[in-house]
Amino acid sequence: MPDYGHDLLFGTFITPDAADPAAAVARARDTEQAGLDFATFQDHPYQPRLLDTWTLLTWVAASTERLRIAPAVLNLPLRPPSVTARAAASLDLLSGGRLELALGSGAFWDAIEAMGGARLTPGQAVDALDQAVDVIRALWDAGARGGARAGGEHHRVAGAKRGPAPAHPIGIWLGAYKPRMQRLTGRKADGWLPSLGYADPAALAEGNRVIDAAAEEVGRAPGEVRRLLNLTGAEIGPAPRGFLQGPPEQWVDELLPLVTEHGFSAFFLATDDPEQIWRYGEEVAPALREAAARERTAPARPRGARPAAARAARRDGIGYGAVPASLADGAVEPGDREYDRVRHTYMRSGSPGLVLRPADADQAAEALRYARGQRAPMAVRSGGHGISGRSTGDGGVVIDLSRLNRVELLDRGSGLVRIGAGARWSDVAAALAPHGLAIGSGDHGGVGVGGLATAGGLGWTARLHGLTIDHLAAAEVVLADGTRARADAGTDPDLLWAVRGAGANMGLVTSVEIRARELGxxxxxxxxxxxxxxxxxxxxxxxxxxxxxxxxxxxxxxxxxxxxxxxxxxxxxxxxxxxxxxxxxxxxxxxxxxxxxxxxxxxxxxxxxxxxxxxxxxxxxxxxxxxxxxxxxxxxxxxxxxxxxxxxxxxxxxxxxxxxxxxxxxxxxxxxxxxxxxxxxxxxxxxxxxxxxxxxxxxxxxxxxxxxxxxxxxxxxxxxxxxxxxxxxxRLRDLKRRYDPDQVFSTNFPIPPAGR
Incomplete structure (x- = not known):
């Protein structure tokens, strides 16, 4: 079976034991501190010896900083999907986009019926799960017109108000073992989450085959479904005793084929032992990542085939299949679920043909080179406040710099700060406050750094400190030809002069260095x-x-x-x-x-x-x-x-x-x-x-x-x-002729090059 090219994720599968409530939270903190990615918890609402999983997830999210969380799997028959959708979106918003949603069709029907749930046949349970996925996604689609209408006999919404939208596109994973559930996974899910105790490698291979075929039947690339695995009955120990029962090097040898031959890219260790968690995070996970990097031949996750409706939303003049691999994960098309999240600016409705979200300056340069090759307009966006609406890029390619958001104090003595163009001024103020520093920067914390720091910057301290650009010491810029340049007083001072007031015309600014002032x-x-x-x-x-x-x-x-x-x-x-x-x-x-x-x-x-x-x-x-x-x-x-x-x-x-x-x-x-x-x-x-x-x-x-x-x-x-x-x-026209003679940057008060 193929390697689907997903990055590797590692986590724990922790028992939500009601007899020791603090233990589950402590193990989640251990998971985070050990460098793992996820903590997941089983969900059996009919078990009085277990904590309520949804309440526990919320508590864990509040008790950690970066740890991602998921139920594994949520008991759908006792959790109505319409309420689950809003609960999941709310927790995702509160946690800063750290929730994924794993769903199960139901088991232990006597216990479910005793709790007031309806007993379903296996076929009905699959149908109910199918309808639940549609209901949940319809309610999350807050940007769609009208009330949400989805579902069928078992679960449905009929004109319900949509929203709230999650903080990020929550993945829906399904725990599936039988072919009908696996076909549903291939058609609609973002992930497949079986447990090793219920599926041996042969069963995993057959499940992959069924899922891939179902995905292709509806125009999806098989790689759109991440393969995840609960590792039950496993233990890191001093000597080999069986499959995944032995030293870390044995674990790497036995897990590596699951990555390279069966396409699994996330592994959740079922344990409540702190020592096992730490050894998994410090000895197994990094070693497997290293081994996989040597062995894997698959490219970064392909965007692949797309449903007909998504393909129909594509715009003429844009080569969607030519998007560079490094930018694929951050690219959003009109048919994507994330589209409504990135299409608009603060004050303007937009309909771009493609939004690229580079993660660093090199990717920003690659995005610019790609955009120049399209027969469509290009726009650059930092924070997206965008009063004029010129960064919506209607019909064209938008280079969204929101991921370039790092704020770094370079020198406390001089107050020199390096700030990514995609950061917001609230981020800057928060980062500088502990040092007793501030940068005057407009009057709204949601404004992006890039736009304001290249136009002027009328802030709350303007009469005392001047404009934001008056303290700009350097800028990192991607020029119109796709090359990177630094502009400061000693290197290309003409470009620095132009960036301080007309930067949007001269290049794509990825970061700036500004001198902050003492201000408590x-x-x-x-x-x-x-x-x-x-x-x-x-x-x-x-x-x-x-x-x-x-x-x-x-x-x-x-x-x-x-x-x-x-x-x-x-x-x-x-x-x-x-x-x-x-x-x-x-x-x-x-x-x-x-x-x-x-x-x-x-x-x-x-x-x-x-x-x-x-x-x-x-x-x-x-x-x-x-x-x-x-x-x-x-x-x-x-x-x-x-x-x-x-x-x-x-x-x-x-x-x-x-x-x-x-x-x-x-x-x-x-x-x-x-x-x-x-x-x-x-x-x-x-x-x-x-x-x-x-x-x-x-x-x-x-x-x-x-x-x-x-x-x-x-x-x-x-x-x-x-x-x-x-x-x-x-002077600006002369510099425009030098830096951008072809007027690549022409959407924000375009300055014609000298001679034109």
Whole structure:
């Protein structure tokens, strides 16, 4: 039989003994500490001597950090699949994507019937399991339209609300021994989980044959079904006594053919002995991995044949069969279950033809080379906040950098930090907090590092520390030709200059090195202010900020009134320091800008200002956004902003204070040249067509000076010149001709190369 090419996994199969509840959890911790991947537990709800498996799984997940968990196998007749689906998704979300779901059709029917379950014939039990798989997957498919409808006579949902979606695509494994169950496994399951005590090597080989044939009949590649095995009756000992009863080297010799000849890639040792767990993790697992690496000839797991519905969803111009093997596991097509999880951005619905998720910089370069060879557009995505929607890659290839998310403090003395482009700023804040460091980086923890760190970065400490790009010391970049380059002050300083403000045009940035600043606690204040006299309020707020100490940065949001009430201003301010007396003096002028409807102020660590915000992206029609910069909030400008906010088509107007340290740099120090303005303005329109708001905006525009491009959904030469006024634009065009003459990077405010 073939080797299906899956990576090897190792785990334990632990008894959930109610007589010693702490023991099962302790053995799971041993499993994690021994370097194993999984802890699994049998499920017999009718046995009073055993802990409830689902409760135990939850407790184990909370008591470990990286350990993956699974029931082996869940007793379906006593666990309705509709409830199981939601329980599994919830536990997967709570554990950070560490659950897999192994299901069984049922056994010990007298005990099941005594607990209130229905007795089924063997054929009925298989039918019930078949229907249960459909029900569970329908409920997990939170992105599908309408209520979930699936199942049949034994288990069904008829218009049930979908969701929640799991944190990752939970694999459904089936414990199957008879041909009918094995055929179901081949048709629908993600894994086959027999136990060695019930199936000898000959039975395993026959099971593989049945599963493979069933998979191929429905257009699946046999390798889509992982083969897993419970090792029962096995013991690591000093001398050979029988199959899997002897020293570690014997185990390797006897397990290796199961990998290379029978395609098994996960082995769960049934034991409650801590010494056995440690020896399995430290002596058997690494030795078998090493031996398998020498012996295996199978390529990385093939994506293989696909169901007809999935093939029909493929897009013209993309060579799906040519996806590099190193990227195959992270590739998502429109027909995949993961597609709805990766297709959208935070504010935009998307329909890419293929999403590639490289795991390192070399894979990112390979992804770029592949994408260049397709007859389809290409887009690069870091965190996926994506206000403009330019990283959805509709119809094309999206290179999603979310797996490049490492945060590494290189030097505490200088504060130098290396950050993967796919990390989010909440990750950065959390990693730096124990060291008393912070990087000013926008006002939303869910934003990706790559987009913000190459465009600007207007954050809570902008007036004290400047923009995020002002502290960017180096960048690792994949250039348009697929080669990798480093840009720093001594190596390719021109590229570093361009990355700091126009990075999306010059290459695919995989990581950045930024100097963090000393910052512990800050004072955060939040005011709600009556904005009936909007123009006067804006002038007062602007004047207060221009006179404020640099430690104070404030953002103001104008929100339209609801149900007959007048407009309200939400004013938030951060004093970058823990001196509450100084903070009070700095904040006092903000309390006089208008009638205060409510206020609060707290001292908090900087990381508290950057909550995770990692909610799944569901997409939306997406608003219109307009961006501009202002020197001052003059009476005329304030009236113009009030008109935009009061157009009846605005969801809100956001004004961010800049100035201060932002303006300490010369306009030509970075590719972000706007170094004299004091305010950044963004207007959000309620829909794709907002003519009244647009008219008010056009009247305001002559009073503005420049634009922060990440808040703008419009495109075209006028927007480009507002984002990059001369001589910045000409310098960028010269560099574009050097680094990307073919305009490979052309989706995010494309800059034409000089000469075009």
């Amino acid at each position: 606690e800050v004072v955060f204040a939040d005011f709600a202010v009556d904005a009936a006299d909007t123009a006067a309020l804006l002038q007062a707020w602007g004047a207060a900020l221009e006179e404020a100490p640099r430690e104070l940065t404030s953002f103001l949001r104008l929100l339209p009134g609801r149900r007959g009430s007048g407009p309200i201003a939400s004013v938030q301010a951060v004093y970058a320091g823990d001196d509450t007396e100084a903070a009070g003096k700095a904040l006092a002028p903000l309390t006089a800008i208008g009638p205060i409807l409510g206020r609060q102020a707290v001292r908090a660590p900087y990381r508290a200002l950057m909550p995770a915000g990692h909610r799944p992206h569901r997409g939306a029609a997406g608003p219109v956004m307009r961006s501009a910069l202002l020197d001052h909030l003059t009476a005329e400008a304030a009236e113009g902003i009030a008109a935009v906010a009061g157009s009846g088509q605005s969801l809100g107007v956001h004004i961010r204070a800049v100035g201060g340290a932002v303006n300490d740099l010369a306009p030509d120090a970075t590719a972000y040249p706007h170094r004299h303005q004091n305010f950044s303005l963004a207007a959000v329109g309620a829909g794709p067509r907002v003519p009244a708001m647009e008219r008010a905006w056009e009247e305001l525009l002559p009073l503005t000076d420049g634009m922060y491009l990440s808040f703008e959904t419009g495109t075209g030469p006028e927007a480009l010149h507002r984002a990059f006024p001369e001589p910045t634009l000409s």
